[in-house]
Amino acid sequence: MAGTPPKDRIRDLRDAIRHHEERYYIHNAPEISDEQFDRLLHELERIEAEHPELVTGDSPTQRVAGRPVEGFATVEHRTQMLSLDNTYSDDELRAFDERVRKGAGVGGDPIAYVAEIKIDGLSIALTYDEGRLVRGATRGDGVRGEDVTANVRTIRAIPLALRSGPPGPIEVRGEVYLSRASFTRMNREREESGEPLFANPRNAAAGTMRNLAPALVASRGLSAFVYQLVGDGARAMPPTHSDALAAMQSWGLPVEPHWQRLDGIDKVVAFCRSWAEKRRTLEFGTDGVVIKVDDLALRERLGATAKCPRWATAFKFPPEQAHTKLLRIDVNVGRTGANTPYAVLDPVLLAGSTISMATLHNAEDIARKDLREGDTVVIEKGGDVIPKVVAPVLSLRPPDSKPWEMPTTCKACASTLTREDDEVIWRCVNESCPAKLRRGLLHFAGRTAMNIEGLGESLVEQLVEKAIVGDYADLYRLTEATLARLDRMAEKSASNLVAEIEKSKTSDLSRLIYALGIRHVGEKAAATLARHFRTMQGVLKAPIEALQSVREVGPVVARSVRMFADEPRNRRLIDRLEKAGVNMTTSLPKPAEEPGPLAGKTFVLTGTLSAMTREQAIEAIERLGARVTGSVTKKTSYVVAGAEAGSKLEKARQLGIETLDEAALRALIIKQHA
Ligand SMILES: [Zn+2]
The missing domain is CATH 3.30.470.30 (DNA ligase/mRNA capping enzyme)
Incomplete structure (x- = not known):
């Protein structure tokens, strides 16, 4: 739109984006493709980046403030929010x-x-x-x-x-x-x-x-x-x-x-x-x-x-229920080694879909409900997507039925199952359990983990079955010759895969931590750990108190990381990955110690800002290395006064501290970014 003043173009784009958001998210009837929508949004983002003075809090580009909040403030409702009979x-x-x-x-x-x-x-x-x-x-x-x-x-x-x-x-x-x-x-x-x-x-x-x-x-x-x-x-x-x-x-x-x-x-x-x-x-x-x-x-x-x-x-509504036969209780093995029982049912129509399996949660739940193989059972689809087994119909129970017993060994590898005191899930702790290994390798190679393209399910199946790969480190010993001998593996794809595996060695530590599949450590926790501890050894050697003291790492994650690190097998795995040349460091910025252009400065915000939210202002100031505090002292560098600023502004004047209005703050931010 050459010639259109940016202000007008921004207004038109915002109107258009709001209109299409409404079509898509409210009426479920989009008029344009996702790609066309993204193009509008990107154009708006581009123009706003060029003209930061035109950004307002209600622009569709400002939906995510990006900065985690420290907690939620309590607010009082205008009138009580009643519940219903x-x-x-x-x-x-x-x-x-x-x-x-x-x-x-x-x-x-x-x-x-x-x-x-x-x-x-x-x-x-x-x-x-x-x-x-x-x-x-x-x-x-x-x-x-x-x-x-x-x-x-x-x-x-x-x-x-x-x-x-x-x-x-x-x-x-x-x-x-x-x-x-x-x-x-x-x-x-x-x-x-x-x-x-x-x-x-x-x-x-x-x-x-x-x-x-x-x-x-x-x-x-x-x-x-x-x-x-x-x-x-x-x-x-x-x-x-x-x-x-x-x-x-x-x-x-x-x-x-x-x-x-x-x-x-x-x-x-x-x-x-x-x-x-x-x-x-x-x-x-x-x-x-x-x-x-x-x-x-x-x-x-x-x-x-x-x-x-x-x-x-x-x-x-009455819950949607049906009766059917519980043919048998089977066990599924997950990546963490959890052996989870599930019900294999005589297929039955319930709420519009055919149900042949249902979750049984855990052995205790089965014992509590006394569900037995061969029982006629009531199944229910409530708010949950996966149907559950509610209860057996005792009057229809076959006379020779026996209570179900949880197997004591892993369904996949026959290792003895264990469980922690406070848990109801039985787990296989055998690190080379094929079921865990298969799931684990797929996770390790996943797009958000080590991102090894081409390492799919059938290939993993063969690598584990033929004992070519016994843990993650073995992936880095794979050669084209070995891979080319496997089913459905052309020479071309073998060499591509070797290249992909090679490339994955340079992945950031945050991806590696996530790829290891440590329990409770998702992508976000992995990135936090990497940013904070910088190296794999830093993470592995951190005492539990140090882990817990990291913001956003709770006691559950800390304990889980510690348990992982204390296991000699895991230490050996990490050593072998390191010897194979896998990167053990992060290039993510260290959270607190990036010296920004305003490092050492302290800001106090008071009054109401109009073009940006308070959170956005704090984020922008902190990104530049300065701190935002609540009260005005002699050490305060700047007081930012929005509309209706009160006593803090008064105090700043008394102490002779420089005050900025919103426009001046914006100018400062833009200048420092340039
Ligand atoms: Zn097992």
């Missing part, structure tokens, strides 16, 4: 309607309700001021929640700026959720990195929202719906809930589209029945329908009990 049957729904009609004093007249699909996620409250997202908070205990604004900003279904709407502050409430597809993808990745799996999308969404790294939150693909506009008394609210939903929709907020306004409880019952059947057609988890009185004036009259409003109820 549950109903489980048509009769209970009708009883609810009776109570509403009695409270309303309308006799036999039907009440107008709004029925909405109940989203199985995490409740949140969003505040917009002058059409801009200024705060996102979790429900917490209903009175006080946690300020998760930085994380909420990464959710692309939530607009950073409203298309239209009231100018003053408004609060909308809704639910953050993870789609089934994102949930499946996330658990697959966690399984590969040896991290514990989330039980269901709701737990995954809640766990993600409480993560302190917005960049990680952004990568998880959370989405959101809003379902309530909160009045503050001062402003005229739409007279009905259905008007409020329509209004929120028109402002560009994500409203779940299947809601209906229904006259009388009969239609509500029919709506609930119909969605109990169709619930699996939705791309998100749902466990019921929320029914609300539409007329807000009537809601006022009905009021609330201490915990629940009298004008709404949640109808819970």
